[in-house]
Amino acid sequence: MRVPARARRAALLLATLSLVALAVWSWGVREAATPHLASGPVADPAAQVAHGAVLARAGNCLACHTARGGAPFAGGRAVQTPFGAVWAGNLTPEPDTGLGRWSADDFWRALHWGKSRDGRLLVPAFPYTHFTRVSRADSDALFAYLRSLPPVHQARPEHSLRWPLGTQPALAVWRALYFRPGALPPEPTRSAEWNRGAYLVHGLAHCGSCHGSRDALGGQRAGGDLAGGLLPQHTWYAPSLYDPAEAGLGGWAVTDIVALLRDGISARGSTRGPMGDVVRLGTSHLPEADLRAMAVYLQAPGGSTAPAPAAALAGLAPHPPVEPTVAANGARLYERHCADCHGTSGQGHPGAWPALAGNRAVTLPAATPNLVQTVLYGGYLPATAGNPQPHGMPPFILTLSDAEIAAVLTHLRTQWGNQGPPVTTLQVHQVRAGAPAH
Amino acid sequence: MTLYRVALFCALAGFLAGRPLWGASLGADTLAARVKACTACHGEQGRAGPDGYYPRLAGKPAGYLYHQLLNFRDGRRHYGLMSTLVEPLTDRYLMEIARYFADLQVPYPPPARPVVSDSVLAHGRRIAVQGEPQRGVPACTHCHGERLTGMLPATPGLLGLPQDYLNAQLGAWRSGQRRAHAPDCMREVVERLAPADLAAVAAWLAAQPVPVPAAPAAKSPPPATAARPACGSDRVATQGPP
Numbered sequence: 001m002r003v004p005a006r007a008r009r010a011a012l013l014l015a016t017l018s019l020v021a022l023a024v025w026s027w028g029v030r031e032a033a034t035p036h037l038a039s040g041p042v043a044d045p046a047a048q049v050a051h052g053a054v055l056a057r058a059g060n061c062l063a064c065h066t067a068r069g070g071a072p073f074a075g076g077r078a079v080q081t082p083f084g085a086v087w088a089g090n091l092t093p094e095p096d097t098g099l100g101r102w103s104a105d106d107f108w109r110a111l112h113w114g115k116s117r118d119g120r121l122l123v124p125a126f127p128y129t130h131f132t133r134v135s136r137a138d139s140d141a142l143f144a145y146l147r148s149l150p151p152v153h154q155a156r157p158e159h160s161l162r163w164p165l166g167t168q169p170a171l172a173v174w175r176a177l178y179f180r181p182g183a184l185p186p187e188p189t190r191s192a193e194w195n196r197g198a199y200l201v202h203g204l205a206h207c208g209s210c211h212g213s214r215d216a217l218g219g220q221r222a223g224g225d226l227a228g229g230l231l232p233q234h235t236w237y238a239p240s241l242y243d244p245a246e247a248g249l250g251g252w253a254v255t256d257i258v259a260l261l262r263d264g265i266s267a268r269g270s271t272r273g274p275m276g277d278v279v280r281l282g283t284s285h286l287p288e289a290d291l292r293a294m295a296v297y298l299q300a301p302g303g304s305t306a307p308a309p310a311a312a313l314a315g316l317a318p319h320p321p322v323e324p325t326v327a328a329n330g331a332r333l334y335e336r337h338c339a340d341c342h343g344t345s346g347q348g349h350p351g352a353w354p355a356l357a358g359n360r361a362v363t364l365p366a367a368t369p370n371l372v373q374t375v376l377y378g379g380y381l382p383a384t385a386g387n388p389q390p391h392g393m394p395p396f397i398l399t400l401s402d403a404e405i406a407a408v409l410t411h412l413r414t415q416w417g418n419q420g421p422p423v424t425t426l427q428v429h430q431v432r433a434g435a436p437a438h
Numbered sequence: 439m440t441l442y443r444v445a446l447f448c449a450l451a452g453f454l455a456g457r458p459l460w461g462a463s464l465g466a467d468t469l470a471a472r473v474k475a476c477t478a479c480h481g482e483q484g485r486a487g488p489d490g491y492y493p494r495l496a497g498k499p500a501g502y503l504y505h506q507l508l509n510f511r512d513g514r515r516h517y518g519l520m521s522t523l524v525e526p527l528t529d530r531y532l533m534e535i536a537r538y539f540a541d542l543q544v545p546y547p548p549p550a551r552p553v554v555s556d557s558v559l560a561h562g563r564r565i566a567v568q569g570e571p572q573r574g575v576p577a578c579t580h581c582h583g584e585r586l587t588g589m590l591p592a593t594p595g596l597l598g599l600p601q602d603y604l605n606a607q608l609g610a611w612r613s614g615q616r617r618a619h620a621p622d623c624m625r626e627v628v629e630r631l632a633p634a635d636l637a638a639v640a641a642w643l644a645a646q647p648v649p650v651p652a653a654p655a656a657k658s659p660p661p662a663t664a665a666r667p668a669c670g671s672d673r674v675a676t677q678g679p680p
Contacts, residue, residue, distance in 0.1 A: 068521070069512030280526050341474065352466035377519065378475050382526040389531055391466070392475030395519050399478075 020169075022176035037112075037136040039104050045144065052145025055138055058290065059131070059204040060282035064088040074098070074152035079125045081232050082218065084161035086125035094151035099143075107143040108136060113181055121171040123159060124179070129220065130206035132181040133199065178219035197297025200290060201226075205282070210238035210274065211247075226301060228366065233434050236273050237367045241298055246364055249298045257295035258288065263386030269361065270354060270381050273373060280382035319421045322410055326422070330411030333404055337396065346416045352391045357416035365421050371412075372423070372431040375405050402428040469538045475523055476535070484539045490600035499654045500533070500540035501592030505619075505671060507532040514617045546598045546648040553601075554641045562642030565635060566596075569665070573630050576666045578639070581623075581659040586646070588654035592671055595654060601644035608636040619670030626667045 042048050056062070056073075065088045067076030075090040090098040099107070106117040114128035115121060122128060134142075164170045184202055186195050201207050211226045228240030228247075239247035249257050252268050259266035261283040264276060271279050283291065322330075335344070341353040348355030356362050362371065376397040381390035396405065406425045413420030465471050476495070479487050484495030495503060509515040511524045511532070524532065552559055564570075566586070569577035579586060581593055588595035596604070610616035611628040618624055628636065662668035 067513075069514065276526050341471075349466045352471065377522050378478075380475065380523060380526050383528040383531045388528070389469070389472055389534065390526070391472050392523060394475045394478030395523070396478075397519065 019173050019176065022173075037108070039140050040137055042140070042144075048141045048144045049148050050145075051138075052141035052143070052148075054285070054287065054290075055142045055204060056145055057282050057285040058200055059142070059206070060278055061091065062281045063277055065091050071150075071152040071154070073146065073149055074154045075156050076154055078157075081125055081161075083165045084159065086123050086159045086161065087157045088126075089156045090152065090154050091146050092149045092152045092154075093147050094153050097153055097155040098151060099146060100151060102143075104140050104143050107146075108139045111139050111142075114175065114179065121168055121175065123161070123166060123171065124174065124218070127206040127209045129179055130203055130208060132179075133184045133203035135183070135199075138204070174217065174219065177217070191296070193293045193296045194300070195297075196290075197293035197295070198301075200294050201297055201301075205294070207241070210236075211241050230366075230369070231274065234369055235431065235434055236370055236373060237364075238275070239361075239364060239367060242301060245360060246366070247360070249295075250300065252299065254292060254295045254299060257298060258291045259386070261286070261291050261294065262288075263384050264382040264390070265351070265387050267350075269359075272379055272381065273370065276379070276382045279384065284382065284384040284386075319419075322414055322422050326407045326410060327414075329404065330407035330409075333400070333408040334411050334415075337400070338408065346412065346418075356412050357418060359418075362412050363418050363420035368409075368423055368427050369431050371409050372405065372428050375400070375409065376428075376432060397432070402432060469534065473535055473538060476539075479519075483542050483544050485544055486598075486600070490602035491606065493599055493603050494546075495539040496542035496544050497652055498540060498594050499588050499590055499592055500536045501590070502588070502594040503536035503539055504533050505592060505674065507536060509618070514619075516615055543651075543653075546652060549598075549645050549647055550601070552641055552645040554638070558638045559642050559645065561635070562638035562640070565631070565639050566642055570631075571665060574665070575627055575630050578643075580666055581669070583655040585649050585655070586643070587649065587652050589659050590654050590656050591658070592674075593654070593659050595648075595652065596643050597646050598648040598652070599644065601640050604640035604643055605637060608640060609633075612636070619674045621668045621670050623662075623667040623669035623671075 062072060064077055064079055065073050065075050067074070070076050071092070073091040075088045078085040078087050092098040093100045095101050102117055109115050110117075110122060110126075111128060111131040111134050114124065114126070114132070159166050184199060187198070190198075208220060208226055210231060211229060212220045213225060213227045213229045214220055226241035228238060228243070230237050242248050244250055256266040256268045260269060260271060261279060264271045264279040264284065283294075338356075342348050342356050343353075346355060346357035348357075354361075361367060374393060376395065378393040378395035380392040381387060383390055400408070403425045405428045406423045409423040409428075412418065413422065477484060479492045480495050481487050481492065486492060486494035506515065507524050507527075508529070510517065510520040511527070513521070527535075565575065566578040569575050569580065578596055581589065582596050583589045583593070586596045607616060608628055611625055612633070614625070631639075659669070659672060660666065
């Protein structure tokens, strides 16, 4: 069926006009119509600061707001997005380049409404789509803690976003599509601990920023989900926290989930890459009660948010057969480079080197970038109080070619009962050509 | 019964020797197993990699190794693979790793045959042993030890290193790619020398056999004088992990 050109133009105009109207509404009208929550009384300012310090860990603010080797919370690190680099700001109470002139109300507005002190719309790399769930009391505590830091003079470099993506009208449109401010409604049928976990997971901890699925505009379904997502530049895949074939935690004991978040390693698995940073800078510093709450929630995030386990269905499709030369090459390389630590049958060594047999991080089709990253760049698990001397994986970027890495990863995915799809040389090449692990 | 005694004896002997007899897998708890990520490039026991760019770690002063690990982690030295590897590690663990490699006493291979002329070698030797006082350049031996095997706690030895590695480091210092804690004395010294001087020193150092024993000198480097700029590394070397 052919649609007349005039009708198409009219539809386009109508769509644009309604987007602009939505944007204008979202820009100012909606915020003005909602009363600002005021600060409550604070009985013990020192306790408020201490509470804020814990919240800063829960939000993992350091990961973005601290440059390598730089002053904590003083900014200076770029977050690479598909639309360009976004520089994290200086959160220390320095008047000219930090939050020195900000009030608790300004700070609340940034977390809850995603607006800067001067009313400008903030770039959503600052995950206010999640922080909007943070309570006013927690926002005030976080702000009180940031006020207690030593002030550091360090200006934020300008974002280098592709035009027009960083402009205020573009941000207004984006917000109209993807941003719904407001607290998470409590689930009365669930325990207080579960609700506390949901508040942390979907609020400050902003787990969905990585573990949530995104569309082409970098937007996530309003409310967010934990259905798994590729990180910018496709360097890592943050697996689904619902799907048992990915990183769903339904079958895990609460104590194992707590151990993973606290120590970076548990009887059921360990954390590497960006999640290792989350543990090292964030969750390893949280009180046990908060970790338990997150674990209780993640064990059964349930409800209607859980989508069909697409990856599990994909796993049922027959994989292309492995070419005999690739299989032989993979077996030979595994014996030479991997078997010493991971065992001749991929059984690993508990607490030191992970088992590769029956490991869903190995077989998960979407997690191919994670496997390639690990072989290319190696890496240590995060050093934490519970695992102070972690083991490390050597980098192979200088010793193995793309074809060799593909062969050895294909070997892992097809041996010892593992049934994952083969890894292609092109997939390895794409990760090698992309951004490095950090 | 006899068999039981033999087994018990073997197990005890193995325990005393620090090498369990019941399979290599128990070695997973050792620091040697934990640093396999390092030795993959820096060679078994940190003896140096095969290609000249991965320097020896074994026997270097622990304070030196510790501060290099911190420098990579905190962005004062730049090599992506190193920075990625050490980023998730604490000061305390990095010091334990540094001590592990510092305590390894393994023999050095003989030096490679020099590929430069005798006059270049003589020029390099003169700078290394006598310095160039008129240009404010102290002799290498002034800080790195009379035998050039380093000084405790944190000044590295300069022998047993490949010429490529020495050239790369001196060049990195000259361009500001490699830095130490301020005041950065090595940077000042390198800036006073021309690229040809640096290449001559690197060539001469790489051609010298490592004396036996190769342990670093126990005394600290001398204090700053007109002939020797102050070094921030000396100050921080006395600060261990918190």
